[in-house]
Amino acid sequence: MTPKLLSTTLLAGVALAGAAFAQEGQNSGESPERLCTEGFLEANLDDDEAVSAQEAAETADVEFSTIDIDGDGMISQEEYLKCAGLWAENAASASVAASNEEVLEATEMRDIEFTHVDRDGDGTITQEEFMTWMEETHREVTEPSGVEATSATGSEEAADATGGDGDRDPAMVLRQIILVPMAPDADPAEMSREEMAARAAQQFIYRDTDANQRLDRQEWSGEPEGTDHVLTILSKRFGVMDADRSGDVSQDEFVAEAMRTYKSAQARAAEAGEDAAADPPVVYYRYPHPM
Numbered sequence: 001m002t003p004k005l006l007s008t009t010l011l012a013g014v015a016l017a018g019a020a021f022a023q024e025g026q027n028s029g030e031s032p033e034r035l036c037t038e039g040f041l042e043a044n045l046d047d048d049e050a051v052s053a054q055e056a057a058e059t060a061d062v063e064f065s066t067i068d069i070d071g072d073g074m075i076s077q078e079e080y081l082k083c084a085g086l087w088a089e090n091a092a093s094a095s096v097a098a099s100n101e102e103v104l105e106a107t108e109m110r111d112i113e114f115t116h117v118d119r120d121g122d123g124t125i126t127q128e129e130f131m132t133w134m135e136e137t138h139r140e141v142t143e144p145s146g147v148e149a150t151s152a153t154g155s156e157e158a159a160d161a162t163g164g165d166g167d168r169d170p171a172m173v174l175r176q177i178i179l180v181p182m183a184p185d186a187d188p189a190e191m192s193r194e195e196m197a198a199r200a201a202q203q204f205i206y207r208d209t210d211a212n213q214r215l216d217r218q219e220w221s222g223e224p225e226g227t228d229h230v231l232t233i234l235s236k237r238f239g240v241m242d243a244d245r246s247g248d249v250s251q252d253e254f255v256a257e258a259m260r261t262y263k264s265a266q267a268r269a270a271e272a273g274e275d276a277a278a279d280p281p282v283v284y285y286r287y288p289h290p291m
Contacts, residue, residue, distance in 0.1 A: 032066040039087030040198040043285065049193055050279035053262055060258035064251050074248040077238050084234050088227040091206055113173065114220050124214040127204055131287065134200040140170035141189045194282035201286055205230060261285065 034041050043051045043059050067075050067083045117125050117133045174188040174196070191199075207219045209229050241249045241257045265284040270276035272284075 032062055035063055035066050036083040036086045037090065039084075039202055040195075042192060042194050042198075042282075044192070044194050044282045048279075050281050051262065051265070051285040052279045053259070056258050056262040056285070057255055060255040061251070063258075064254045074250055075254065076248050077235065080238050080249065081231055081234055085227065085231050087202060088206060088230040091202070092224070092227055114217060117220075124216050125220060127213055127287075130204050130215065131197075131200055131283070134196060135193075135283070137170045137173050138191065138193065138196040141174060142191075194286065197283045197286040205233070 032041070041059075043055050045055065064075065067079055069079050069082070113133075114125070117129055119129050119132075171188045174191065204215070206224055206227075207215055209219055209224055211229055211233060238249065241253050243253050243256070244250075262280070262285065265280035265287075266276070266278075268287075269278070269280040269284045274281065274284075
């Protein structure tokens with residue numbers, strides 16, 4: 001099935017809002033600390049590729065406890081930024097640690113892919129174009145036969161967007177695009193749709209240094225300088241969560257924000273033709289409406 005386009009706007013909270021770690025039935029090897037080190041935990045614990053209201057609420061409770069470092073029952077802005085911004089710092093550190101050869105290879109790959117991702121040829125990559133390309137690339141790795149069948153039906157747009165030249169390795173694209181590096185022996189084909197969406201959100205936010213919801217060639221191919229823009233967006237998101245303007249975020253405020261994200265994802269899924277009463281697919285939960 002060709003994934004529907006999601007005409008949405010990313011914010012830095014995206015990669016965090018859908019993180020989950022249920023008290024029971026969690027994925028093997030998951031721990032709440034992953035929320036800070038990698039920026040997300042998977043919410044879709046039952047593998048149905050959708051996020052339920054219960055999963056969203058339970059997730060928020062565990063996230064709150066993880067971010068509330070001093071355990072005082074409130075999240076300060078300092079605590080929030082320390083956890084929520086760590087994935088960006090890790091990405092920056094990984095970029096600095098990469099060899100010149102690795103950086104050159106990744107830059108050349110991104111430069112070549114730009115023309116495939118920029119579908120309307122306007123010289124910039126929108127969030128919708130980027131997400132659609134990541135979804136199709138992920139499907140090339142996890143469902144290669146399905147992609148071949150799609151191309152065989154004459155869908156030139158899909159073939160062009162995913163490369164279509166026979167020389168492109170989609171698994172390598174996934175490995176080089178995702179922010180927090182996978183382990184050397186990790187298989188991109190085992191990456192879930194939700195993990196792909198979360199890492200795609202991080203990648204877009206990290207590179208969109210002017211926060212205009214578009215990537216130009218410099219932002220796409222160059223290496224971002226610092227993470228100040230990520231922390232700025234996170235600070236704005238903290239202000240939205242702090243509904244009573246107390247300077248701290250309570251557990252009720254944190255959970256309320258998670259439920260707003262859930263409802264927004266459900267509404268967008270319905271706009272795209274999904275069942276309005278059903279739980280929203282994980283990708284919609286990872287790309288919430290702008291604040």
